[in-house]
Amino acid sequence: MTKTSLNIEPIEIGFGLKHRIYNALKAAIMETPIYAQGADLRLDERALSAQFGISRTPLREALAQLDQEGLVRIVPRRGIYIVRKTKAEIVEMITVWAALESMAARLAAESASKEGIASLHDLVDAYTTDKLAIKMGEYSDANIRFHQAIIALGNCRLIGELTDKLFFHVRAIRQRTIFEQDRAKRSIQDHKEIIAALEARDGDLAERLVREHTLKLRDHVKQFVNLE
Amino acid sequence: MTKTSLNIEPIEIGFGLKHRIYNALKAAIMETPIYAQGADLRLDERALSAQFGISRTPLREALAQLDQEGLVRIVPRRGIYIVRKTKAEIVEMITVWAALESMAARLAAESASKEGIASLHDLVDAYTTDKLAIKMGEYSDANIRFHQAIIALGNCRLIGELTDKLFFHVRAIRQRTIFEQDRAKRSIQDHKEIIAALEARDGDLAERLVREHTLKLRDHVKQFVNLE
């Protein structure tokens, strides 16, 4: 008799409490306008565990992870504080982002598929400079997806993981700064040149363009952005 | 009456158990020839907590951190396994290292102090190619310190943190591969050129040299190193 082999996929096991709490906290922190407060926000383990309806143990594990990632700072017998990134730290993160994404661009130029590179056009071509003003909000997303697409084309899992972590912190800045018209225009032009370099399989050029593009953002933040 | 003000320095606060256990485990894992075993080594929470003479709670926190860093893999209701890095993962780590160190070199060329750059000579000049055979073990350390020195000169804390984590995994490979005579000679020559580029404040060149130097290691590992 043939086993009635149902097409079962391993049941999406509910990730552990720790994991779920971690995501919930991360989302909550992301909502928080951290870069706007004067006094650091303090979290309370017991209050949070009560809110979530769980015990302190998995909550603490989630908090410990957030602490290690630098989103939160746990200080013994004092409290748990949402970390306020300094401008210098943001600048460092953008610098590291530049290093990683430019390496991804080099890898992509060397070995990404033609179709993969071609798909980058979808994230850029729709935004001609004249229509840009209308689609600003939309472009902000497309801009971010463009950079993530390059990293994906690099096909280096580790670069993806590292930039994902950075992304959380840099997102707010990137969204804020891209809304300046002239920067957006320049950005689109840069992106087109990057695609061209990738299509020409010019790794050196692609790396340089990506690096300079992101370092431009860094210098802009360094000069003009005020986190207070 | 004048207070008898003793010259007290703040007592060196003993790091928490979690932190100490973490370090102990990390050291233990480092000693383990992970890249040589066939079957993955399994750790037991209860056994370890008994060995260390502590409860499971801080031990679990330390293990969770090691898990997040990828040194260990915790699988629910199965066990905790020391992670065996695949060759592909090692190659990715070296790639990321190249991206980060080359960026650090660029930063160093732009803004490191003259004295800082000069100090790099101490890590290279002592090893002329003719005396190299004798000092091989010593050079292996100096080689690693050279790369860490470049990263330090870049003065980007985040790059330092990230490469420190990578270093743990790459160390074994780097030590193994450097012992091949011809690679060591080439290595020293590369290092000298890198110093020259930094002294000339040529960021583009310094970045390129560092990147190519490290990618050479990557390609060597990709081709010749067998992790079994």
Place this chain on the structure above:
DNA sequence: CTGGGGTAATTGGTATACCATATACCAGAT
């Protein structure tokens, strides 16, 4: 001897209770 089913042991996850220390508050002396 083999296969299957059920039970016990193992193991990571979670909840709870207790501990140690830093801070805040209060009382009494000056």
Place this chain on the structure above:
DNA sequence: ATCTGGTATATGGTATACCAATTACCCCAG
């Protein structure tokens, strides 16, 4: 009123007990 010292409280750290699920083993039917 102010300063000193102690005491209560809050908070993160640690220990322990219990839970759920998975694995391993054994016993019995065939």
